[in-house]
Amino acid sequence: MSTTPTDGGSGSVRRQARGLRRADEVLATAAVVFAETGFERATTNLIAKRAGISPGSLYQYFRDKEAIARGLAERYVERLAVMQSEAFELTGDAEQDFDAVVDHSIDRIVGFNVDNPGFLALLMRADEPKGLREAVAPLQEELFRRVHGLLASFADRNPDADVAVATVMAMQISRGVMPVIAAADDPRRSPLVPELKRALKAYLTAALR
Structure with missing residues (x-):
């Protein structure tokens, strides 16, 4: 069978490309709506209105609000893979780099929240909606x-340290403060950023070192 594209095939590819772009637009709009209203209060009608399409058109790409949120969560998982590699990469001597690594990691996480407004509404909460837990689980892990x-x-020099407990505590401390930082006029310059770093350094020094 020949694999040479026909005019019909080219048209199908173009329609598919348009569909992907429109789905991306819906996800980008949903991120803003979720950030503004929260997941529970957001509706597909509001998302469609903000995206400039009809609810019927939206349902061609996503069957309901949970499906939109899942698509958005999957997008964040991909972006976080890159951010996490950069934020948590350790270089040099661990004893010398402790403060610098904490500073760098928090700066990267704050920046991620600035660039992805719907992230906190979906993935930085302790009570993920049931429909999102499956999508969120790989990210949390x-x-x-x-x-x-x-x-x-x-x-590694403290045999009594419980690293798993320290990890949970550090993540929960960050999770609790990050929404307030993200809500600031300029999150990167929020006075809470250095306070979060100081709190993490103090806790982790006591817990691990």
Whole structure:
């Protein structure tokens, strides 16, 4: 069978490309709506209105609000894979780099939240909606793995350190403060950013070192 594209095939490819672009537009709009209203209060009608399409058109790409949120969560998982590699990469001597690594990691996480407004509404909460738990689980597991690996490198001289507990605590401290930072006029310059770093350094120094 010939694989040479026909005019019909080219048209199908173009329609598919348009569909992917429109789905991306819906996800980008949903991120803003979720950030503004929260997941529970957001509606598909509002998302469609903001995206400039009819609810019927939206349903061609996503069957309901949970499907939109899943698509958005999957997008964040992909972006976080890159961010996490950069934020939690340890270089040099661990004893010398402790403060610098904490500073760099928090700066990267704050920047991620600035660039992805719907992230906190979906993935940085303790009570994920039931429909999102399955999508969020791989992200949480990967985040835990990376943070645990980083903290273990600082705890290698303390045999009594419970790295798993320290990892959970560090993540929960960050999760609790990050929404307030993200809501600031300029999150990167929020006075809470250095306070979050100081709190993490104090806790982790006591817990691990």
